[in-house]
Amino acid sequence: MADDERERRTRRPRGRVGEGGRRLHSAGSAIVVSTLALVLSALLNAPGLHKSATIQPEGWKRNLALAFTEPLESASEALFLDRPRRGLKAAIGRSDDDDIDTGVAAPEQPPATEVPAEPLPPPRREAFSPKKQLRLWIAGDSLVVVPGQSLLRAIGSSPVIEPVGEIDGRIASGLERPDVFNWFERTREVMREERPRAVVLMLGANDDHDFMTGLPEGTELDGFASPTWTAEYRRRVAAIMDSVTRGGAYLVWIGLPITRDPEQTARFDTINSIVQTEAEKRPGRASYLDTYFYFAGTDGGYAQYISDDSGALVKMRADDGVHFERAAGDRIAREVLKQLYQRHDLTSWRRATG
Amino acid sequence: MLFPTATFAIFFMVVLPVSWLLMPRGERWRPFIVAASFVFYSAWDWRFVLLLAASIVWNQLFGHAIHSRERPRDRKLLLAGAVAGNLALLGYFKYVGFFVASTNNLFAWLGVDVPLEARSVVLPVGISFFTFMGISYVVDVYRRDFEPVGLGTFAAYLSFFPHLVAGPIVRPGELIPQFGSPRDPRYVDTSRAFFLIGTGLFMKVVISNHLASSIVDDVFGAPNRHSSLDVLVGIYAYAVQIYADFFGYTNIAIGIALLLGFQFPQNFDAPYTATSIRDFWRRWHMTLSRWLRDYVYIPLGGNRGGRLFTSRNLLLTMLIGGLWHGAGWTFVAWGGIHGLALVAERWWRDRPGYVEKPATAWSLAWKRIATFHVVCFAWIFFRSESFADAWDLIVRLFTAWGEPTELVTGGVLLAIAIGIGSQYLPTRVPLSLMTRFSRLPVPAQAVVLSVALLGVHALGPEGVAPFIYFQF
Numbered sequence: 001m002a003d004d005e006r007e008r009r010t011r012r013p014r015g016r017v018g019e020g021g022r023r024l025h026s027a028g029s030a031i032v033v034s035t036l037a038l039v040l041s042a043l044l045n046a047p048g049l050h051k052s053a054t055i056q057p058e059g060w061k062r063n064l065a066l067a068f069t070e071p072l073e074s075a076s077e078a079l080f081l082d083r084p085r086r087g088l089k090a091a092i093g094r095s096d097d098d099d100i101d102t103g104v105a106a107p108e109q110p111p112a113t114e115v116p117a118e119p120l121p122p123p124r125r126e127a128f129s130p131k132k133q134l135r136l137w138i139a140g141d142s143l144v145v146v147p148g149q150s151l152l153r154a155i156g157s158s159p160v161i162e163p164v165g166e167i168d169g170r171i172a173s174g175l176e177r178p179d180v181f182n183w184f185e186r187t188r189e190v191m192r193e194e195r196p197r198a199v200v201l202m203l204g205a206n207d208d209h210d211f212m213t214g215l216p217e218g219t220e221l222d223g224f225a226s227p228t229w230t231a232e233y234r235r236r237v238a239a240i241m242d243s244v245t246r247g248g249a250y251l252v253w254i255g256l257p258i259t260r261d262p263e264q265t266a267r268f269d270t271i272n273s274i275v276q277t278e279a280e281k282r283p284g285r286a287s288y289l290d291t292y293f294y295f296a297g298t299d300g301g302y303a304q305y306i307s308d309d310s311g312a313l314v315k316m317r318a319d320d321g322v323h324f325e326r327a328a329g330d331r332i333a334r335e336v337l338k339q340l341y342q343r344h345d346l347t348s349w350r351r352a353t354g
Numbered sequence: 355m356l357f358p359t360a361t362f363a364i365f366f367m368v369v370l371p372v373s374w375l376l377m378p379r380g381e382r383w384r385p386f387i388v389a390a391s392f393v394f395y396s397a398w399d400w401r402f403v404l405l406l407a408a409s410i411v412w413n414q415l416f417g418h419a420i421h422s423r424e425r426p427r428d429r430k431l432l433l434a435g436a437v438a439g440n441l442a443l444l445g446y447f448k449y450v451g452f453f454v455a456s457t458n459n460l461f462a463w464l465g466v467d468v469p470l471e472a473r474s475v476v477l478p479v480g481i482s483f484f485t486f487m488g489i490s491y492v493v494d495v496y497r498r499d500f501e502p503v504g505l506g507t508f509a510a511y512l513s514f515f516p517h518l519v520a521g522p523i524v525r526p527g528e529l530i531p532q533f534g535s536p537r538d539p540r541y542v543d544t545s546r547a548f549f550l551i552g553t554g555l556f557m558k559v560v561i562s563n564h565l566a567s568s569i570v571d572d573v574f575g576a577p578n579r580h581s582s583l584d585v586l587v588g589i590y591a592y593a594v595q596i597y598a599d600f601f602g603y604t605n606i607a608i609g610i611a612l613l614l615g616f617q618f619p620q621n622f623d624a625p626y627t628a629t630s631i632r633d634f635w636r637r638w639h640m641t642l643s644r645w646l647r648d649y650v651y652i653p654l655g656g657n658r659g660g661r662l663f664t665s666r667n668l669l670l671t672m673l674i675g676g677l678w679h680g681a682g683w684t685f686v687a688w689g690g691i692h693g694l695a696l697v698a699e700r701w702w703r704d705r706p707g708y709v710e711k712p713a714t715a716w717s718l719a720w721k722r723i724a725t726f727h728v729v730c731f732a733w734i735f736f737r738s739e740s741f742a743d744a745w746d747l748i749v750r751l752f753t754a755w756g757e758p759t760e761l762v763t764g765g766v767l768l769a770i771a772i773g774i775g776s777q778y779l780p781t782r783v784p785l786s787l788m789t790r791f792s793r794l795p796v797p798a799q800a801v802v803l804s805v806a807l808l809g810v811h812a813l814g815p816e817g818v819a820p821f822i823y824f825q826f
Contacts (some may be wrong), residue, residue, distance in 0.1 A: 016540075016541050018543050018792075020782075020785035020789050021789050022543070022545050022546070022789040022791075022792035023545070023792040024543055024792075025544040025545075025792070026541075026542065027537075027539035027540075027797055028371070028539070028541050029544060030542050030544045030547070030613050031370055031371050031374070032368065033433070033544065033548070033796055033797055033803065034367065034803075035367060035611070036804075037800040038363055038367065040800060040804035041803070041805075041807035041808055041811070044804055044808040045807070045811045045812070048812070049360065052360070053749075077474075084808060085808060085811075085812050088808070088809070088812040088813070089812055092813065145571075145575070146575075149575030149576050152579050153575075153576040153579070153746070155579075156579070157579075166572045178698075240563070248560045260476075269755070291451035304451055305451055305454070312459045312462065313454075313455040313458045313459055313462075315451060320476075325739065326739040
């Protein structure tokens, strides 16, 4: 036994082979190969790693990641090691994946006057038909996906509503962090290219933090819900609403729901109130859909299971206490459709075609 | 802490050398690996660690208590207590809402008002996996297949981070003996480990995520917006997505364990090449199939009774297997479809005068296609959130041929082809690749791996979706 141990310590590894004749290596070799491979792949993937670090939530982890990835990206560029990744991205048509865009593109505001401008009168109720379809864009963070799917299902093969592509749901995105996903640019792009006449948005669930990127020069924030934060967030909500409404579309903004965490619910209330007041400034052009009481239990607090219209107790909320289950999506979709039908005439074409 | 993230890479690059350094001294290695596993698990929620620790203590106490008793009645009672505790834990965290809602609705249907409150409970990641492993430990001790071990060794077994959150479900006899003797640091199957990790990352990050975001989520989310061809390809895509996701995760887990010096059992063996549903369950999530066979099907009586009795046991086992996957009737239906198919196959084979004909290429192809489509049909229920959704999808599959196809792209078809085609590769191909890799010098191995990581990182979508099996 002692001899075996001595032999184990002193002998160089013999060339033992495994299945198929492959050579077995020492644990030291495994550690060296793993370390070298990770270092080299970090250099090869440096632009992507730097973006991943940048879009993290604010905090020491982000600072640490940035402190590591910024010089890494510089070294990668200097050694031309970023080229294979950029080439690969270009080959699959995703050249801008690693770009970090923090621009908050807001439509130009009318010049300020001494008398506060009256809200524009509501536009007339427009009629749509199979020949003149209502183009609908559904977008937002991960929360929009389930209600969006319910909405698409509810629309079904309706000849009068035409969705613009699939649901534009972007995980972890919001208005605080255009570097994660730039909704300001995306909204302008969709309004310009797809010309939707109705837009359903659900944003804000990832915006309950102190930190924002893309701040105007000289602006500093004092923390979530502070006057400076509120003013900047209001500016961003207004920018999105203006992009949509000035593009000629009616906007339904779905409010954030009650969640399992009461503190998070309180933060969501702050965001909801900003969205709600901004929507009220645009009567007939934008509306806010309050979802709070759809998903409150009998005690007014959060509930995962809630009775549906038939009285059956159904699971409304996902296990994470934030996202929706299908039944919840269906409930929201019904309300959204109700608003679309109130705002636009989507049925008279039936009478006309008789 | 997801495997395909920089956080895990950093965590593992600390654990790997320290684990090998401490390996010769088990009394130091065991607390270290338990602590590392707790850190890994606490990345989801530190409170989950308390649950895991409670499961360790519970099963360890009962394991020793069962072992120390001689009277069969005492042993049986203790076993019942141990299993009941495990199932109560699982039942509370995973099924309480489902059962309360189902009970309420059943009574409401009968016209009786039962004001039960369905509580909102956070589902701890991987609870189904470590609960099943805990049960297998106490049952194996009860059967005298295995003697209980010390707390440190058992804690290392149950919490070992490579298998902790999504398996494979490793039996005590497969892993605990490996903890008993130090792994030899001179002979590590690194080329197999790196191959498994590389293919696992590719399947998860590139294939599974691409299919999910390109077609599956859209088709299952709103089938009535899509053509029959979209729906059909969407179903195939989901079959490949869930395989790529779970096979990918398992490969990474097995590879990581190998780098640490430990062998895990195989969990997949080209399941979509199966020629029957029975064959499928010998190839799909093999460690769960074994678990269900040894701890559910055989205790129920297995095939020791008549045909009806055996059929009942098969069906019950698969229904339980379905419910294990999720607290929903659609999962039960998925298990039921597999159970009925298994029963039907058994009755077909056992009918008087049946003789197995020699397999031909055509008969094999036909059986594979038929089996794959039965499996795909069952996946519809597994993926759908309700029977109404599943029905909508099935109806759409037959009623919208000729409508424009929007989701079937070259990328989707390529991903499906890779997901299925890779299962038909002769085993000599990966073996040959591993052998060639193993003979490369160390720097060349590192270069090959880093290029593979470049491909995975660049081709995968931004962000990494959680593994599907985490929710089970």
